[in-house]
Amino acid sequence: MTDVQPRRLLRLDIPASACKGSPDDLKDPDMSEQTATPPRKIIIDTDPGQDDAVAILLALASPEDIDLLGITCVAGNVPLALTQTNARRVCEVAGRSDVAVHAGCAAPLQRPLVTAEHVHGKTGLDGPDLWEPTMPLSPVDGVTFIIDTLRREPAGTVTLCPLGPLTNIAAAFEQAPDIIERVQEVVLMGGAYFEVGNITPAAEFNIYVDPEAAQAVLGAGIPVTMMPLDVTHKALATRPRIDAIRALNSRVGTFTAEMLDFFERFDVEKYGSDGGPLHDPCVIAYLIRPDLFSGRHINVMVETGSDLTLGMTVADWWGVTDRAANALFIGDVDSDGLFDLITKRLGRL
Ligand code: BDR
Ligand code: CA
Numbered sequence: 001m002t003d004v005q006p007r008r009l010l011r012l013d014i015p016a017s018a019c020k021g022s023p024d025d026l027k028d029p030d031m032s033e034q035t036a037t038p039p040r041k042i043i044i045d046t047d048p049g050q051d052d053a054v055a056i057l058l059a060l061a062s063p064e065d066i067d068l069l070g071i072t073c074v075a076g077n078v079p080l081a082l083t084q085t086n087a088r089r090v091c092e093v094a095g096r097s098d099v100a101v102h103a104g105c106a107a108p109l110q111r112p113l114v115t116a117e118h119v120h121g122k123t124g125l126d127g128p129d130l131w132e133p134t135m136p137l138s139p140v141d142g143v144t145f146i147i148d149t150l151r152r153e154p155a156g157t158v159t160l161c162p163l164g165p166l167t168n169i170a171a172a173f174e175q176a177p178d179i180i181e182r183v184q185e186v187v188l189m190g191g192a193y194f195e196v197g198n199i200t201p202a203a204e205f206n207i208y209v210d211p212e213a214a215q216a217v218l219g220a221g222i223p224v225t226m227m228p229l230d231v232t233h234k235a236l237a238t239r240p241r242i243d244a245i246r247a248l249n250s251r252v253g254t255f256t257a258e259m260l261d262f263f264e265r266f267d268v269e270k271y272g273s274d275g276g277p278l279h280d281p282c283v284i285a286y287l288i289r290p291d292l293f294s295g296r297h298i299n300v301m302v303e304t305g306s307d308l309t310l311g312m313t314v315a316d317w318w319g320v321t322d323r324a325a326n327a328l329f330i331g332d333v334d335s336d337g338l339f340d341l342i343t344k345r346l347g348r349l
């Protein structure tokens with residue numbers, strides 16, 4: 001079994017002579033290539049969360065790569081009333097009150113909700129001064145929005161990006177099985193193998209909160225790319241990286257730096273690491289720059305029975321079973337490239 005470099009979106013090199021303006025205009029590597037494919041249509045399914053917030057901002061800052069069809073919120077880091085409020089706050093910071101924000105499921109499919117205020121603070125978005133958002137919450141619930149969007153858009157053109165527990169996605173698949181084959185790909189943050197658990201010794205938070213939902217998505221027979229803790233723990237928001245974002249000297253830059261100032265304290269104290277891991281932005285960054293990441297196509301199943309290891313992602317990294325691969329399990333990232341991308345893109349907002 002070999003490590004794979006995820007596929008790169010097809011891009012065309014445009015010679016400087018073919019463009020109007022100065023060749024200097026082409027110096028930023030993010031801008032130096034012309035996207036040959038249209039921006040990828042995505043739905044972000046999220047439980048903000050400071051790292052979710054950065055992921056949303058990165059998507060909003062990247063219209064040439066990403067066509068954000070809508071945001072669906074789920075209960076996770078904090079209850080649904082707070083995650084949907086936080087998602088609207090993030091859109092407002094970016095000046096994007098036009099984005100449709102939907103509230104989805106308030107609790108996991110079969111279990112009581114577990115939350116993570118100990119990581120994200122009481123609001124889920126502790127750090128900056130928060131305000132009551134004025135942009136409206138969509139009257140369409142999140143699960144209905146996922147179903148309707150997948151039925152409306154051409155088959156194979158919508159990517160689902162879950163950044164929290166997989167409840168909304170699994171509920172949509174359960175209510176409307178016809179949409180499953182219409183999904184282009186699921187690119188999610190969740191799971192762990194070498195890093196094992198962050199909410200229990202065995203399980204990563206997003207998978208642990210709704211393990212039945214996670215198994216339903218992994219077993220749906222559609223392309224899945226996973227950003228487990230194995231990679232996100234390499235995406236550390238160190239002090240110099242946070243300061244570079246603060247130095248953008250914009251509303252988004254200050255808001256993000258204040259969120260990350262708060263967010264880092266938990267992991268620094270727990271792991272003795274250099275900063276907090278930016279878990280969820282890895283999902284959006286992967287859509288923009290898959291070349292920054294590498295992983296393996298392997299079989300991944302979720303433990304749903306055992307109390308001891310509930311929510312563990314049993315990842316056949318070494319290929320010791322004959323279970324068919326069902327996910328691209330990412331293991332590594334060029335973290336400097338990742339933070340360079342995030343900082344440059346947030347600088348546009
Ligand atoms: C995941 O759990 C949440 O706390 C973060 O937002 C991320 O999605 C990391 O385990
Ligand atoms: Ca999250």
